[in-house]
Amino acid sequence: MTLVVQKFGGTSVADLDRLRHVAQRVARSTARGERPAVVVSAMAGVTNQLVGWTDTIGSRAPDPMEYDAIVATGEQVTAGLLSLALQDIGVPARSFQGWQVALRTDAAHGKARIERIETEALMACIDQGVVPVVAGFQGVGPTGRVATLGRGGSDTSAVALAAALGAERCDIFTDVDGVYTTDPRIVARAQKIERITYEEMLEMASLGAKVLQTRSVALAMRHGVRVQVLSSFDDVPGTLVVDEDEIVEQQIVSGVAYSRDEAKITLVGVADRPGIAAAVFGPLAQAGVNVDMIVQSVSPDGKRTDMTFTVGRPDLRRARDVLAAVQAELGFERVDSDSNVAKVSVIGVGMRSHAGTAHRMFQTLAEKGINVQAISTSEIKISVLVAEEYTELAVRALHTAYGLDGD
Ligand code: ADP
Ligand code: ASP
Ligand code: MG
Secondary structure (H helix, E strand, C coil), X not given: CCEEEEEECHHHHCCHHHHHHHHHHHHHHHHCCXXXXXEECCCCCHHHHHHXXXXXXXXXXXXXXXXXXXXXXXXXXXXXXXXXXXXXXXXXXXXXXXXXXXXXXXXXXXXXXXXXXXXXXXXXXXXXXXXXXXXXXXXXXXXXCEEECXXXXXXXXXXXHHHHHCCCEEEEEECCCCCECCXXXXXXXXXXCCXXXXXXXXXXXXXXXXXCCHHHHHHHHHHCCCEEEEECCCCCCCEEEECHHHCCCCCCCCEEEEECCEEEEEEEEEECCCCHHXXXXXXXXXXXXXXXXXXXXXXXXXXXXXXEEEEEHHXXXXXHHHHHHHHHHHCCCEEEEECCEEEEEEECHHHHHCCCHHHHHHHHHHHXXXXXXXXXXXXXXXXEEEEHHHHHHHHHHHHHHCCCCCC
């Protein structure tokens, strides 16, 4: 019998009716003779509310272990409720919290990494004909405390379980019926992609397409898990994430992604001397702040210059604190920052073998009067930083320019 992992996201389990609907879907899978292991997210909006409470109860950033104790509860509720809904329609089911699996993580509370999954309890459950319903997004850390895997982490729970259980595939049921050429909520003419490579999906996810959590794609790629993204509401084929050689015809650009989760920092009047970049980025890295795009202007006099870079918006406060602490030592004039920015990216493995992709991007943005504030590239993507109010305009214009618009 085929073992499959089925993950249902927040909107798919948003209320009791939808949970009953999910139960029916799982029941159809068992009726087909499959053996599902189910992973659930919290009901839509619940994790946001829990995170909000941890932010506002005190004046300081929340203790990470207590943050986890609070935000992990959303998934515990849906795992229990879905088990009840399954039992109610005659499908034996049992809920599992992270520690009951056990899904073991490192100590990085709030963004923990999965280290190991013990499969005995789940396999015993499946072998008895009982559907395990696992609370996504959570595991158990080295000290025995609940640890969460970062926002959107139920995708990663699902893929990791599929790898550990040797499942035939990992179905990610969500509120769209697949991965699109860009976010279908922004571009109505976005088209569903039938097959996308792991590499492109990894870039799309890390550049803002939150349809899959980035880590889940990296895990799937490493373990060769067949991931399918599909709708929990409509019975239509979704998108398969596959190896490059499984794709017959390759586009130059497969998709456009955007992220509003960015902030821009400019160090004004930095000394233009060797070692300055290391002196700036070293302390940021030590504080766990990830720096992404970097632009250093030419210094007119060879002595002082401006250095601009981006960090994740949630890290902005920490980054400013770190820079304030080294300001005297590095001797720059001041730190400017701007959160009203967005990163817009075009992605495609076909870029490797085609020239002109960047030119088209800059020309398209110029025609719309959109100023590019920073640029970064890799073999298969180009990203630009623009003022946030231009996000949608830029995404739409690029989607059209690369011939991705559907009817
Ligand atoms: P879930 O709660 O099921 O995990 P998410 O909200 O995390 O769902 O992810 C699904 C959402 O991802 C969609 O509603 C869509 O707005 C967004 N999205 C962004 N980019 C894309 C894309 N390229 N293709 C499909 N969906 C996308
Ligand atoms: N509920 C968690 C979140 O909202 C995890 C997930 O949905 O994947 O981030
Ligand atoms: Mg999600």
